[in-house]
Amino acid sequence: MLGSNVTTPYVFAWFDLTEGPIVIEYPEGATAGSLIDWWDRPLIDVGVSGPDGGKGAKFVVVGPAHEAPETSPAGAKLLRSRTNKVLMFCRGLDGDLKTVEAVFSKTQVYPLGAIGSGVTALLRFKTEGELTSMAHPQGLAYWQWLILALDGERIEDRDRFFAAMLKPLGVAYGGSFSPNDRQTELLHNAAILGEAMAKASAFSKRIPGMRYRDDTHWEYLIPQDFVNEQDGPDGTLLDQRTAFFYEVTGTSAAVLTKTPGTGSAYLTAYSDPDGHAFDGAKSYRLRVPANVPAKTFWSITLYDTETRGLIQNKQQIVDRSSRQNLNVQNDGSIEIVMGPQTPEGLEQNWIPTTPGKAWFVYFRLFGPLEPYFDKSWRLPDIEKAI
Template sequence: MPTSETVAKLYDEMDFQRAVQCYLWALPIVSWEGGRQANEANFGADYDDVTLYGDYRTLSTAFTPNLTTPYSWAFLHLAEQGPTVVEMPPGATAGAIIDWWERPITDVGLVGPDQGRGGKYLLVGPGQDTPEAPGFHVFRSRTVHVPFFFRVLNPEADDAEAIKAGVRIYPYSRHEDPPPTRHIDSARDGELRTMVPPGGLAYWERLAEALAGEPGEDRDRFFRAMLRSLGIEAGKPFQPDERQRKLLIEGALVGEAIAKTCAFHRRFVGIRYRPDVRWNYLISPDWALNQDVDDYTQLEERSTFAYEVLAMSAGSMPTKPGTGQTYLCAYWDADGQVLDGAKSYRLHVPPNPPAERFWAVTVYDLDTRCFIQNKEEIPERSSRTGLKANDDGSVDVYFGPTAPAGLESNWIPTVPGKAWFTYLRLYGPLQPFFDRSWVLPDIETLQ
């Protein structure tokens, strides 16, 4: 018979292991709850309001965005509003409506059912009756909370403003006379709240908030059972005792370390873009958009993605050249060393990058996964920002604390003492990307 000391030790060990696994399981909804809270704190936004993350300051609160195509965000609450309409105007946009667990419900814009012609999307929540809605694209969400985001792809300011102003969100019950949608174009003054999940006990407080009102799914029943022993239970306030607090804090610490390991040392089959370079695909080639395959749910794939990125869409896994967008990631230089903010580097982008619309290189802080915070407020260079090209049409992008003489337009400032990583985005990727005939060299250390 186990002694009382052994019993206490083993229960602590079991609940600590549960905390670590629940940390990884919960990353998508903790991140999205962070996004909702940031939207509220930074913009004063409520559900169904549309906010614009359009500059370096506001986008610095988000996970791995790009600066070339500013984002608009909104959050729906289908339990409060009932079936809800998202109305997209015509125009070149890319975005998605997704559920609380990072599963795309539908893309909108060029890759969505409206194909850029504009359309009305009706979202129906769990347990709600589906209205007869001719002329609407009707989709059912498995969660009560529904995030929505989009980007305007054309750079013309007038077109972009008209498209953004044309987005409307309203309850379907009022579709015959829709109320106006509130668009909030600038964040509040002062320090902005980040979407990055907090550490320690605050992670679990946010998880309890994210789970509130959400129906459980069969695939999550064991995780919800594990959370009960840690003080998180549906319909009850989160009030952990001292023992639970200690285990939760330790579990969050180890959970984040595992998530960072999974993100920056991915072990998925086929994750390398080419065997002769260190560039990885951001999204595992065998990723299932709904995260479920024949006999399991892609838990590690999901937590890896959610640690580093917010907002999944079908358009991020294009199969047809010239559509959607794709991402290559670099966490190391050509010698396999961590990218150091105190050193200088060069990325040689060969001629004719396989992107129909544009390409961009963006630098992120390794710890926050947000834009690198440099005094110049330059985290990105793209084919739309006036890069200086070489005679053969190739482009050299430079990273480092000081700009190379005469090539300031090609330079992204880094910060000594901060490790970083980068994405190469291809909007409208072309066949040389899909067949991997376009070779992107590794990042070269200059000093």
């Protein structure tokens, strides 16, 4: 998964509104997430960070081709999606996985017309199958998957020029995909160049206001002018959404929070203070100061620059967090070590890296507090180990 953490388990469920509205009975419990449309625009936050406050809620979700129903289940909130495909994108906040499964397994989904018929679907966890990557497909495969993504969707006003430019290349809404040899070569090269542009937009941002503090190199993951509608007064936030969604999957109102103690905040680093990419063959250290302004917990997670997924190592360790039993210094600070060699005396604070692989890092604050927002809190740079 793009940009995930391993401190909280994720739950995904996909819904199709082509045949008509559906009902989602979202469970009560310690969860956080959102219902989002096909273009990563939230319909509503759910769980403790949403209007239901973790008490559960019932939704009627209507797609673009259908009218709002005259009658809905008692207490249900009506949600209008601009796309037929809708994703439920959530995290379980309880530390016990069985508790998380028990909570989400109470989720019920059924067509609106099936009320009272006994025809319902219960969300069940899939425990079999192979682990696959959410990284965007490359080359011609990118366009093949884009065709599938566009299938069943309508062209929105903001996308009409994109759709017009793609059509002569054989990429159309609801169309077949049979590019000739010339088109195949053009599309293959375009996908490679497009990804390089997206990677530069994400890992070397030129968006104003990305630096968290002037005296360190930590950046905000999410541009400060980003809004979940992805449009601003001066036009569509093209660079901002390109950078954001090249790195991650999904969003919510909670990740844009400005209210202390709610939601989550993300700081990122893609290179050392000298501007060099983090090298899996070298060792680095981060001194996390005492009293991190996070109401719930904080975590640091490493990602592979090629996949934007979790780094791979034989130890299967990719993060460290305040929920773990870490070695603490006398002043309350915590030394996190990232490198290929086991650090003597700091084994429990170590995130192993792999030579030949570059990485980047997210520092998460769940329930960020006022010192984060007013920037009076300082997170030092990640430094090369001497």
